[in-house]
Amino acid sequence: MNIVILSPLSNSYIGALTWAPVDDNTYTYLVSARLEHNYQTTQANIKIITVPEWNYPNLLHAVTTINEPTPINHLIHYDEHDVEVAAQLREVFNIPGQRLAEATLYRNKFLMKQYVAQHGIAVPKYQEVLSLDDVATWQANFNGTSILKPIDGAGAKGITVLTPTTELAEITLEAGGRYIIEEYIDWPLYHVDGFVQGKQLAYVNTSKYLGQGGINYLSQQNSGSVEIDRTTALASKIEVYVKHLLTILPHDDAMLFHLEVFVEPDTETIYFCEIGNRLGGGRINEELHDRYGIWPIKSYLHAVITNEPEVVVPKNDSLHGFIFIAPEHGRLTALPATVPVDGIYDYHVFGKVGKVYDGSNSINQAVVAISVRDTTAAIVYAKLREIEQYLATTIKYTK
Numbered sequence: 593m594n595i596v597i598l599s600p601l602s603n604s605y606i607g608a609l610t611w612a613p614v615d616d617n618t619y620t621y622l623v624s625a626r627l628e629h630n631y632q633t634t635q636a637n638i639k640i641i642t643v644p645e646w647n648y649p650n651l652l653h654a655v656t657t658i659n660e661p662t663p664i665n666h667l668i669h670y671d672e673h674d675v676e677v678a679a680q681l682r683e684v685f686n687i688p689g690q691r692l693a694e695a696t697l698y699r700n701k702f703l704m705k706q707y708v709a710q711h712g713i714a715v716p717k718y719q720e721v722l723s724l725d726d727v728a729t730w731q732a733n734f735n736g737t738s739i740l741k742p743i744d745g746a747g748a749k750g751i752t753v754l755t756p757t758t759e760l761a762e763i764t765l766e767a768g769g770r771y772i773i774e775e776y777i778d779w780p781l782y783h784v785d786g787f788v789q790g791k792q793l794a795y796v797n798t799s800k801y802l803g804q805g806g807i808n809y810l811s812q813q814n815s816g817s818v819e820i821d822r823t824t825a826l827a828s829k830i831e832v833y834v835k836h837l838l839t840i841l842p843h844d845d846a847m848l849f850h851l852e853v854f855v856e857p858d859t860e861t862i863y864f865c866e867i868g869n870r871l872g873g874g875r876i877n878e879e880l881h882d883r884y885g886i887w888p889i890k891s892y893l894h895a896v897i898t899n900e901p902e903v904v905v906p907k908n909d910s911l912h913g914f915i916f917i918a919p920e921h922g923r924l925t926a927l928p929a930t931v932p933v934d935g936i937y938d939y940h941v942f943g944k945v946g947k948v949y950d951g952s953n954s955i956n957q958a959v960v961a962i963s964v965r966d967t968t969a970a971i972v973y974a975k976l977r978e979i980e981q982y983l984a985t986t987i988k989y990t991k
Contacts, residue, residue, distance in 0.1 A: 593617045593665040593897060596658060598674045600646050603630045606670070606877070611890040612638050617897065618662075622654055648677055652684070659685050666896055670848075670889050672868050675699050689896075690869070694842045698869045699744050702772045708864050711840040715864045716854075721771035724760050730773050731756070737776040742769065777854045777863060783817060784834055784851040785872045785880065787888060788843060789901035794891070795884060797876075798830050800969075802915065802976070814958075814980055816874070816915035818973045826860055833862050843869060846895035848888055850876070875914035875963045878938045882965065883912060910965035913972040914938070915980060916958035919949035922989035924959065931962060933979050935972075938963035949989070959987060 599608045599621045612619035614635065623631050625642040633640070641658065643650040658664060667687045669678035679695035681687070697704050702720040709715045719730050721740065730738065731754075740752040740763070752763065753776065765771065786796040799817035820827055834851065843849075850872035852865035871877060871888050880888050885907040894902055924943050931939065943949075943959030952958075960983065964975045 594620070594658070594662045595666045595668065595893075595897060596620050596622060596655060596664050597668045597893075598651070598671070598678055599623050599631070600627075600671050600674065602627055606889075607887065609633050609635070609638065610887060611893055613890075613894075620658055622651060648680065651677060651681065655681050655685060668889075668893060668896065670870055672699075672870050672873075675869060690844050695869075697841065698867060701741070701743050701745070701866055702770075704866060705772070705774075705864070708837070708840060713837065713840065713864050714862065716775045716777050718772055718774035721765070721773050724763060724765060727754075727763060727773060728760060731758075734775065737778075738773050739776050740771055740773045743772050744770070779854040779856050779863070781865065782820070782830065782853050782855055783872060783876075784830060784849075784853065785876050786834060786849050786851070787891065787904065788838060788845075788847045788849065789895050790845050792901065793831075793835065793838075794902065794904040795880070795906075796831055796834055797880065797883065798827055799913070814915055814918050816913065816976060818913035818969050818976065819879070819911045821911065821969050826855065829860060830855075830862065837864075837867070841867070844896075845899070846892055848892050874916065875938060875940070875961050878940075878963055879912045879914060882937055882963070883908065883910070908965070910967065911969050911972050912963065912965050913969075913976050914961060914963040915976045917960050917962075917980070917983050917987065918952040919943065919957065919959050920987075920989050921949065921951050922991045923948045924987070925990055926986065926988040927960065928983070928986040931979055931982055933964065933975055933982070935964040935966045935975055936962055936979075937965055943987075 595617055597619060603609050618637055620639040620641055621631060623640055623642050624646045625644050628642045631640045641654055643654050664685055664687050667678055667682055669675060676692060676695045676699050679690050679692040682689045683691055697707055705715045705718050721727055735756050738754040740754055742750045781801045782798055784796060784798045787794040797819060799819045802816045803813055847869050848871045849867055849869055851867045854863040854865055877888060883906060884904050886904060891902050924945050924947050927941060927943055927945060940961045962979050964972055966972050
C-alpha cells in the first residue's frame with residue numbers, strides 16, 4: 593500500500609519516524625523544508641518529500657506527484673491544523689477516510705457546538721462573530737464574562753477574555769477572521785483522550801487541567817494536567833458521556849480524539865467545551881505511551897491500514913500528570929539539567945539558554961515540560977507543584 597503521512601512537526605518532538613513499521617507498505621512523509629534535516633532515515637520503505645511552505649497548494653502539488661505512479665491508499669494527519677486539509681486531499685484523490693463536511697465539525701468551533709447542542713448535549717452560551725457588531729450584540733444580551741477566540745483556533749492562541757465593561761475599542765479582530773464568543777464557565781476543565789476502534793474504545797484517559805487550561809497563559813501561568821483517579825464515580829460518568837457523544841458525532845472507524853469538558857464540582861454536571869479528532873497536545877503522547885506501552889498514532893495507523901483493532905492493555909496502574917513551565921520575560925540564562933523529584937519519567941527541554949523570551953503566547957509554549965507518575969491524583973498534583981516551585985528558583989532570566 594501507498595500511505596502518505598502529513599508530518600508538519602519536528603520528528604524529534606513527535607517521534608514521527610517511529611510510526612512506520614518495516615513491512616511491504618511505502619510510507620511517504622510530507623515534511624516542511626525547514627525540518628528536512630530532522631527527518632533522516634535509512635528505513636527502506638520510508639520516503640521523505642519536502643514542501644517549501646506548509647500550505648494547501650504545496651501539499652496538493654506534492655500529493656499529486658505521489659499519487660501519479662501509484663494511487664494513494666491512505667492519507668494520515670496528526671496535527672490539528674491539518675484536519676480539514678487532509679479531508680480535502682482525500683476528496684480530491686478519492687482516498688478513504690474522513691471528508692471535509694465531517695472534518696469541519698471538528699475544526700469550526702461554532703458549527704461543532706451548534707451540532708452537539710442540536711443533539712441534546714449541554715454547551716455554554718455561544719455566538720458566531722464575524723465583526724465587532726456581533727460582539728456588541730452579544731454584550732447587549734449577555735452580562736457575564738466571555739471568551740472570544742478564533743473559530744478554528746488551536747493551542748489557545750488568540751483568546752481574549754471579555755468582561756461586561758470591556759469596550760469594543762479594546763477588541764481587535766483580524767480582517768476576514770471568524771470567531772466564536774461564549775460564556776466563561778468557571779468550573780474545572782478536563783481533557784479526555786481516547787482511541788476509537790470500530791464501536792469500541794481502546795482506551796480513554798481523563799485528566800483535570802491545572803487551572804483553566806488554555807486561558808492560563810494569558811496571565812503567564814504554567815499549564816498542565818493531572819489524570820483523575822479511575823475508580824471514582826466521575827471517571828465512570830465521563831466515560832459514559834464520551835460513549836454517548838461518539839454516537840452523535842460522525843467519525844471514521846478508527847479515530848484518536850481529544851475532548852475538553854467543564855464539570856460542575858458539586859453536581860458533576862458536564863458541559864461540552866470542544867473536541868478534536870487527533871492526538872491531544874502537551875505531553876499526552878508520552879503519557880499514553882507510559883500508561884499503555886503504545887505510541888497512539890502508530891496504533892491508529894495500524895488500525896487504519898489493517899482494519900484490525902489493536903488490543904490495548906495498561907502496562908501500569910499509575911496516575912500521570914505533566915506541567916509546562918511558561919517562559920518569562922527576558923534572556924534565559926540558566927536551565928537545570930535535572931529536577932530532584934521522584935516519579936519523573938519525561939523531562940523535555942524546549943528552551944534555549946541565551947534566547948530572549950517575551951512571555952507565553954500559547955498553552956503549548958514552554959521552556960521545559962515535565963511528566964510524573966504516582967499512585968494517586970493528589971500525590972501527582974503535589975509533585976507537579978513541587979517541580980514548579982523548584983524550577984521557579986532554578987530557571988533564571990536577565991531582564
